[in-house]
Amino acid sequence: MTAFVPGLELARTLYDAVRPVLAERGLAHTAALVGPGSDVLGLDDATSTDHDWGPRLQLLLSAADHDAQAAGLHEELRHRVPAQVGGWTTRVAPAASDGTRGLGDTAATGPVDHRVEILTLDALLHRLLGPVDPREPMTAADWLVIPQQRLLSLTAGAVFHDDLGLAAVRDRLRWYPHDVWLYQQAAAWSAIGQDEHLAPRAGMAGDDLGSRLVTARVCRTAVQLAFLQERQYAPYDKWLGTALARLGSTAPLRSALAATLAATDWQDRQRRLGDVLVELVRRHNALGLTAPLPERTIPFHGRPFEVVDGSAVAGRIAQAVTDPEVRDLVRRPLVGGIDLLSASTDLAVDLGRTTELRRLY
Structure with missing residues (x-):
């Protein structure tokens, strides 16, 4: 050979x-x-x-x-x-x-x-x-x-x-303009804020499979956010883990992600996911884009679900945007770029829809 x-x-x-x-x-x-x-x-x-x-x-x-x-x-x-x-x-x-x-x-x-x-x-x-x-x-x-x-x-x-x-x-094209970068991070945090409490709720209701599925979705968003924090474009999913492993500073995050996805019950799973999210907050604070945020989880509306309130993080980042065009974007729901908006390969490769997709923004 x-x-x-x-x-x-x-x-x-x-x-x-x-x-x-x-x-x-x-x-x-x-x-x-x-x-x-x-x-x-x-x-x-x-x-x-x-x-x-x-x-x-x-x-x-x-x-x-x-x-x-x-x-x-x-x-x-x-x-x-x-x-x-x-x-x-x-x-x-x-x-x-x-x-x-x-x-x-x-x-x-x-x-x-x-x-x-x-x-x-x-x-x-x-x-x-x-x-x-x-x-x-x-x-x-x-x-x-x-x-x-x-x-x-x-x-x-x-x-x-x-x-x-x-x-x-x-x-x-090496990297996004600064305020577009902020918008992308804010959108990822917003997505985390919408999902972070759902996995333990599903688990509490006896739906372990649902808990696993939502957890996996939050972990995928966490990886997308980690690439943004590193100022590195994320490859398509086949290479996400491989490319993330090339970024030495992500070792604690990768360890927490692996433990989360390996957890066998919803209680352990939510604790491990909390470690992932707190690590993302630590990484955010190291960027100095906003005033420092608490590096800990908090209960979700008094329920036994530990979250970091990703929506609040998104709001802090959005406040740092100064570009008028991007300011208009952060006043609307933070759908994020096409990668966060959809995992559809067909949509990603269809350049004929680019003009239509612009209307989302």
């Missing part, structure tokens, strides 16, 4: 093979690996190699050069890209019925059906962000309708050469 090589490393090696062709043609270009894929996030492993993985690269040309040379360049690369880089074939298999593509036949000969994708910066940005152009002024609604996974997929990965300004776009 061929030894695994991370996709980002293969992309860099592939660019080294492509660069002389571009130099001969005198082409200004940007070469990168961004967009969907565990390889872009540096989370690929041997399991990732079964589909939509392998030596690949995005090659960006100016609009004029793309019109004049893209087709010819693609064909020339078919003859000049090596059959393997890093021990992995550069050939791609035909698309499967679900649209995914595996590695090509390593025994094949002749021109290479390669994964060097030739496009323009405009085309790449539209593919990842839809109608939101980050080179133009962005509204708060623009930021909120873009799933964090998409922002992450554009700002992660690697740029190997940049004549056309992709690095500047990535820098601009």
Whole structure:
């Protein structure tokens, strides 16, 4: 079996093979690996190699050069890209019925059906962000309708050469504007405030499954909030735990989350969830965004349910917003960005609905 090589490393090696062709043609270009894929996030492993993985690269040309040379360049690369880089074939298999593509036949000969994708910066940005152009002024609604996974997929990965300004776009999208960041945190705290007392109530009523389900939902919101507190975009759910573990400061939170989800009765579960929420308050206080908040739980309306009153935390954060556009948002129910609003994958990937989603804000 061929030894695994991370996709980002293969992309860099592939660019080294492509660069002389571009130099001969005198082409200004940007070469990168961004967009969907565990390889872009540096989370690929041997399991990732079964589909939509392998030596690949995005090659960006100016609009004029793309019109004049893209087709010819693609064909020339078919003859000049090596059959393997890093021990992995550069050939791609035909698309499967679900649209995914595996590695090509390593025994094949002749021109290479390669994964060097030739496009323009405009085309790449539209593919990842839809109608939101980050080179133009962005509204708060623009930021909120873009799933964090998409922002992450554009700002992660690697740029190997940049004549056309992709690095500047990535820098601009590196993190939310300050008050949009506050809004996102306030919305997450509001969601916690709406849910934090429900799990023990379900458990008290004898619904242990309901208690577990609500607890899991609060824990997921807690993880989303933790990424916001770290000023890091959250990946989609498959990688949430893996990416959270890369953030060293989240160790106490991860320990509390694990204990909460492992609890076998609702009383222990609510105590453990209280540890999660108090840790989130501690992390909030360390940010210095508001006056310090109590790092303890309190009873919910005299019932034996321990909460931190996430709604009150949300209100404190909302008071710190100064941007007029975001001030208008915090006066309304705090629905949050698209990731907090919905876990629907179909909604997150449907860029055709971006304009409609803006109306939520």
